[in-house]
Amino acid sequence: MKRRIFLKSASATLAMGGLGLHAVLATAADGADAFAWSRARADTLVGQSFWLNHPESGAMAVTLAAVLAPARLDPHLDQFSLVFRAAGKPLVVDGIYDMDHPAIGRFALHLTPAGVDANGASFRSDFTLLT
Structure with missing residues (x-):
């Protein structure tokens, strides 16, 4: 795997993980069950x-x-x-x-x-x- 492709994939994974965590935390803050x-x-x-x-x-x-x-x-x-x-x-x-x-x-x-x-x-x- 080329380094450029790996870095793009890794950054996308981290970004999506951060977005997902934000959504879970927002839901937890609202008191809803995630x-x-x-x-x-x-x-x-x-x-x-x-x-x-x-x-x-x-x-x-x-x-x-x-x-x-x-x-x-x-x-x-x-x-x-x-x-x-x-x-x-x-x-x-x-x-x-x-x-x-x-x-x-x-x-x-x-x-x-x-x-x-x-x-x-x-x-x-x-x-x-x-x-």
Whole structure:
């Protein structure tokens, strides 16, 4: 990876992280309950529809197909991967996307393409959270 691309990606990630933190802090200050990711909460969302807001293609319907956990679990970490499915072959590259869900609202999520088959495309988002 070229240094320039790495630096652009890193700065975008930091900027998006800062924006997300600001939104969570603003919500907490208002006294509203903000959604906090965990493997247990993600499991309750399997099969539900989300909207991926693609900067070029617009809103794309995706479904949370699975929540995967590593074979070896660390008692101090909550590690899991969200696997989303989309019909067709949407052009989604590795990056941060705004997502919408009726109960959660809008949030940013880093997605990585995970393959294409006859049923459509898969995207993965990996989490490692301290417990």
